[in-house]
Amino acid sequence: MKETVIKTDKLTKRFGDFIATNEISFEVYKGEIFGFLGANGAGKTTAMRMLCGLSTPSSGKAEIAGFDVYKQTEQIKKNIGYMSQKFSLYEDLTVLENIRFFGGIYGLTDLQLKTKSEELITQLGLASEAKKLVASLPLGWKQKLSFSVAILHEPKIVFLDEPTGGVDPITRRQFWDMIYEASNRGITIFVTTHYMDEAEYCNRVSIMVDGKIEALDTPHRLKEQFKSDSMDDVFYQLARKATRSDN
Amino acid sequence: MKQFITFVRKEFLHVLRDRKTLLILFGMPVVQILIFGFALTNEVKNATIIVADQANDDMSRELISKIEASRYFEIERSVSDPHQIVEAFKRGKIKLGVIFPAGFTHDLLHQNQAQIRILADASDPNTANMLTNYLSSIVQDYQSELNKTMTVPYRIVPETRMMYNPQLKGVHNFVPGVMALVLMLVSVMMTAIAIVKEKETGTMEILLVSPFKPFLVILSKAAPYLILSLINVSSILLLSVFVLDLPVNGSILLLFAESTLFIITCLSLGIFISIKTESQQVAMLISLMGMLLPTMLFSGFMFPIENMPLPLQVISNIVPAKWFYIIVKSIMIKGLGIQAIWKETLILGGMTLFFLFISLKNFKIRLS
Incomplete structure (x- = not known):
């Protein structure tokens, strides 16, 4: 029996007349890498924000790590990690200070912080950069560091909002190795992306069009279902039906 | 509590790392006091x-x-x-x-x-x-x-033969004036910018997703500026006592207490601006035009309020710096105690509560 960590039922978000996310229902299982795809403006970010407790749903139900998104946002926050589209570490702090700060606000003890940060820095091969300002790191490293910081407190689920935007293919590959590694440890990965090769790496993929989930399955079965040989094509078949323009 | 300390420490790192701004923050009151001081005392x-x-x-x-x-x-x-x-x-x-x-x-x-x-x-x-x-x-x-x-x-x-300005105004009145100005600048503008910066860079999102209480985010962002401002108050007072020979006639303790109150008023204003704006430039512009300019015009530091037309006199009442200016002048120059300035203190306190209340009410725990 697979353990469900995210469960939504007709989750909806309205902004006035505009329905950003329209009755989406899905489940995500523990340790899974769940790809959350959709064109710009399809409602991905809105959905993700509701799941993170950054935005209150207009209607519908959702449970994250067993906690209700309406009432138990505090518990949800303790159990999730989040990495946003924008690079979101402090550029004017050093690598080490960033790790200590984010670990600190998640309530890690000094000892935990010390071992964790040492571990992390060796893992990332940043030993010589640990005391340098984050601003001086290349983008690829920043993103990898960002991800490591997002899972520093060992969350049950980590939400990644287009984590590899603007990163070169080699670094992207390395980034995905880190994602696999985290998933092997039992961390559930909820990731949005525009890169269809990345969609192939996911265990299961959902594709959103105009606020609704139009397809949800493993990449393999989706390709069968849409009779195409690439996720790129599957995505294109679905996304061109969209009536909403960009943003 | 430990999380709060972690956060405040990080805020200090931000402040200390930005050397140029730091230099301006600490240098500005010194330069202002010296310029105003010598421009006036040499005449006298x-x-x-x-x-x-x-x-x-x-x-x-x-x-x-x-x-x-x-x-x-x-x-x-x-x-x-x-x-x-x-x-x-x-x-x-x-x-x-x-x-x-x-x-x-x-x-x-x-x-x-x-x-x-x-x-x-x-x-x-x-x-x-x-x-x-x-x-x-x-x-x-x-x-x-x-x-x-x-x-x-x-x-x-x-x-x-020449009867101007019969109340002996404007001798050393610039010290309280500079104090109000500097505190406004540091507390309102710097706080507003510091918070809006987190919004701009996207780190605010990360903080709001974390279990750290949003209220504490604001509190820890404001903390370093409270301390910076108190250092500025001290340096202004030291300069005015030892360089300008202007003694503090009243209680120093009371003066610091009132300054702290005014700093908190400014911080709450800064927080309010940061909640209402989305970019550092806008926050800075509003702080400068909306706060600094009225402080210069309406605190009574540069232009006597009594000489203004009635509507402007009425407007001057909503400028917090005006009340602080009266308080500092009373303590420093006239040597008066709390019984003489309780009314002004109450007004400042009321303003602080008001801004804190609407800021906290407007601060969105959830981004949308």
Whole structure:
């Protein structure tokens, strides 16, 4: 029996007349890498924000790590990690200070912080950069560091909002190795992306069009279902039906 | 609590790492105090005056030597004819002329009352006013010295020709003014920018997703600026006491307490601005135009509020700096205690609560 960590039922978000996310229902299982795809403006970010407790749903139900998104946002926050589209570490702090700060606000003890940060820095091969300002790191490293910081407190689920935007293919590959590694440890990965090769790496993929989930399955079965040989094509078949323009 | 300390430490790192801003923050009050201080004190000290002693008797000479001895005046020369004073004014060499009418001592001894006449160069009304006031107080000192042993008091009546600004305004009033300005700048603008910066870079999102309480986010962002501002208050006071010889006449403790209150008022304003704006530029512009400018115009520091048209006088009441300015002036210069300024303190406190309340109400825990 697979353990469900995210469960939504007709989750909806309205902004006035505009329905950003329209009755989406899905489940995500523990340790899974769940790809959350959709064109710009399809409602991905809105959905993700509701799941993170950054935005209150207009209607519908959702449970994250067993906690209700309406009432138990505090518990949800303790159990999730989040990495946003924008690079979101402090550029004017050093690598080490960033790790200590984010670990600190998640309530890690000094000892935990010390071992964790040492571990992390060796893992990332940043030993010589640990005391340098984050601003001086290349983008690829920043993103990898960002991800490591997002899972520093060992969350049950980590939400990644287009984590590899603007990163070169080699670094992207390395980034995905880190994602696999985290998933092997039992961390559930909820990731949005525009890169269809990345969609192939996911265990299961959902594709959103105009606020609704139009397809949800493993990449393999989706390709069968849409009779195409690439996720790129599957995505294109679905996304061109969209009536909403960009943003 | 530990999380809070972690957060505050990070805020300090931000502040300390930005060396240029830090230099400006600490350097600005020093420079302002020195510029304002010396621009004003140099005028006041050792002003050249001219004396026409038509009496030339014991008491007139004694009084003249008193004037000579004070550090405010330097007697350039003595003349016998008052018309020469007018000539000297025209050449623009002297600031003040003093005329003792003939029979000065005689009048004082027999009628218990004598007159002197003070003429001031009014081309610089502020200086003229200061000097006449200084001179009058020297005369007054002399008079009370004479009266110690007297039953029927002597009166020396100085008749001043230029009557500007009768309340002796603007001598060292710039110190409280600079204090209000600096605190406004540091607390309002820097806090607003610091918080909006987190919004701009996207780190605010990360913080809101974390279990760290949003209320504490705001609190820890404001904490370093409270401390920075208190350091600024100290440096301004040290400068004014040791460099400008302007003592704090009232309680220092009370002065710091009131400053802390005003800093908190400013911080809550800064937080309010940061909640309502999305970019650092907008936050800065609003802080400058919406806060700093009214502070300069309406605190009474540069322009006397009493001279403003009524509508502007009414507007001046909503400027927090006005009340702080009154408070600091009362404590520092007049040496008054809390019983004299409780009303202003209450108003500031009320404003603080108001801004804190609407800020917290408007601060969105959830981004949308």
